[in-house]
Amino acid sequence: MNSQFGLMNVWAQGDWVTKAVALILLLMSLASWMVIIIKALDIMKYKRLASEVDAFWKSPDFAQGIANLSAGADNPLRQLAQQGIEAASHVEGHTNPQLHDSFDVSDWITRSLRNTLDEFTGKLQSGLAILASVGSTAPFVGLFGTVWGIYHALLSIGMAGQATIDKVAGPIGEALIMTALGLAVAIPAVLGYNALVRGNKSVLLKLNRFAHDLHAYFVTGARVKSKL
Secondary structure, three states, X not given: OOOOOOHHHHHHHOOHHXXXXXHXXXXXXXXXXXXXHHHHHHHHHHHHHHOOHHXXXXXXXXXXXXXXXXXXXXXXXXXXXXXXXXXXXXXXXXXXXXXXXXXXXXXXXHHHXXXXXXXHHHHHHOOHHHHHHHHHHHHHXXXXXXXXXHHHHXXXXXXXXXXXXXXXXXXXXHHHHHHHHHHHHHHHHHHHXXXXXXXXXXXXXXXXXXXXXXXXXXXXXXXXXXXX
């Protein structure tokens, strides 16, 4: 049974502005959910890769430790380990000093590992700006649709010359649906953003610990043992 109220009626009775607002909210929702799903899968993958730290440090030598890490250019542990060994080899084997060679071994390895971490952090946080933008703007987009709908509803009521409840409730209720749509788009984006930020912090914390242990290994020859 077709209803004279609801989303389908809003779409059927709305003008091009109302339809444009609805389409914008739909695109915002699709974009935010795509980011949430893709980034959530990435965080799960990186957490799984981060669990290989123990296998790395239990290896008999550094080469075997790298071999025990999952292959692939997107493995941050492998990237850090390879960058660390390249930085250490550069300092030990470079005989022609240049400006950047004024760093000592510790500073050079720290810089190299930090660059790798910064690149991975940027990759990990990509897409979060979309969620932040959707979460902050979607309610106002929906509110604009509501204001526009109420304006036209009042015009129609004024032209009809009557303002009875049955004539006011339908158009005003349909206009308010746009506000609900804006909130329905914004709330998942905000919650998803917060959840992804927490997940990113968890992954980065493990990578920073691994980088710290790598730095200690290359500088002192041994991993720093945790007291916890």
